[in-house]
Amino acid sequence: MTADLARAGSDPRPGFPLRPELRGIEPYGAPQLDVPVLLNVNENPYPPSDRVVADIAGAVAEAARGLNRYPDRDFDALRADLATYLLRESGVTLRPEQIWAANGSNEVMLHLLQAFGGPGRTALSFAPTYSMYPEYARDTATAWIAGRRAADFTLDPDEVVAEIExxxxxxxxxxxxxNPTGTALRPASIAGVLAAADGVPGGCVVVVDEAYGEFRRAGTPSALELLADHPNLAVSRTMSKAFGLAGARVGYLAAAPALIDALRVVRLPYHLSAVTQAVARAALAHSTELMAQVGSLRAERDVTVTWLRDRGLTVPDTDANFVLFGMFDDRHAIWQGLLDRGVLIRETGPEGWLRVSIGTPAEMAAFKDALVEVAGL
Known part of the structure; x- marks a missing residue:
């Protein structure tokens, strides 16, 4: 936050009418620090290969020849490529008109709240969960309600129904x-939410955010399988995590065409640049290669879970590329101790817990060595 904005957030000057609910608010973002081992923002630690980089560069160069023109605002070719990928990844057949994309899944979520939230409306989730959700609600003047997850971070069906009613x-x-727990929802849990949402007067859109969906364990289905029977369901994905394209900023969503049409109303004109579309399509052409590291990251995750549990720490089951672990009387001291040893993880989630992203074997070894020193495991 700049000094001017910080001052404006706490004591706006005359003529600077900052919305009251934004006063004193810090911008969202995890620490970006220059340390040897970065395990705090759930990135894929493996960069694209030289071959993938070359093809992306070629696609961008070709797109650059037409940068004097606006991009395809409905990005039909990219939507078709994403549908092809999802069929291969999840076995679910989708038409291009059932796909939406934007500048990361963050913008996808913002579009959803712009279309279906707003003044006088409410967004509901169950904490602990992704810390950006209440910010999407705030930014769209949507009321925000966070129910509670069960002790094991799953959803309690009775609690869900009660909160919806x-x-x-x-x-x-x-x-x-x-996020941050790594907990995957059982199909029955999602079905229960959808059934309760069907009873909401005026309608209710259920969004299942599968940003880490490719990392789910064998036998864990995707909510994409429920789309055909639920026109009020939207399933969000991203190319930031499994694809290792966090810097490309491409998120997408699958839903009924009527729901997608509502998002087209609120999106800014030409919100997905020609360069972004070119990068995404080139990457999708190499999806098999880019996904090759997903299996090794899953395996490294499972090894990390076992290692932490063997040392007496509590670790919930995780289907993501990160692990939540605890409990610590002073989690900040543990976080700081790791940072002092060149390892950056995330101080997030309920009090007493920490989260580590899964990195390369060398990075995970550095994390374990540092944690043993700091926590005395």
Whole structure:
């Protein structure tokens, strides 16, 4: 935050009418620090290969020849490529008109709240969960309600129904796998939410955020399988994590065509640049190669879970590329101790917990060595 904005957030000058609910608010973002081992923002630690980089560069160069023209604002070719990928990844057949894309899944979520939230409407989720959800609600003047997850971070069916009946939300946001816990929702849990949402007067959109969906364990289905029977369901994905393209900023969503059409109304004109479309399509052409590291990251995750549990720490089951672990009386001291040893993880989630992203074997070895020193394991 700049000094001027910080001052404006706490004490706006005359003529600077900052919205009251934004005063004193810090911008969202995990620490970006220059340390040897970066395991705090759930990135894929493996960069694209030289061959992939060359093809992306070629696609961008070709797109650059037409940068004097606006991009395809409906990005039909990219939507078709994403549908092809999802068929291969999840076995679900989708038409291009069932796909939407934007500048990361963050913008996808913002579009959803712009279309279905707003003043006088409520968005509901269940904490602990992704810390950006209440910010999407705030930015769209949507009321925000966070129910509670069970002790094991799953959803309690009775709690879900009670919260939906109590707050009558127009949007329900569910992360699966959940961030920061890594918990995947069982199909029955999602079905229960959808059934309760069907009873909301005026309608309710259920969003299942599968940003980490490719990392789910064998036998864990995708919510994409439920789309055909639920026109109020939207399933969000991203190319930032499994594809290793966090810097490209491409997120996407699958839903019924009528729901997609509502998002087209609120999106800014030409919101997906020609360069972004070119990068995404070139990467999708190499999806098999880019996904090759997903299996090794899953395996490294499972080894890390076992290692932490063997040392007496509590670790919930995780279907993501990160692990939540605890409990610590002073988690900040543990976080700082790791940072002092060149390892950056995330201080997030309920009090007492920490989260580590899964890195390369060398990075995970550095994390374990540092944690043993700091925590005395």
């Amino acid at each position: 109590r707050h009558v939300p127009s949007v329900i946001l569910l992360a699966s796998p959940n």
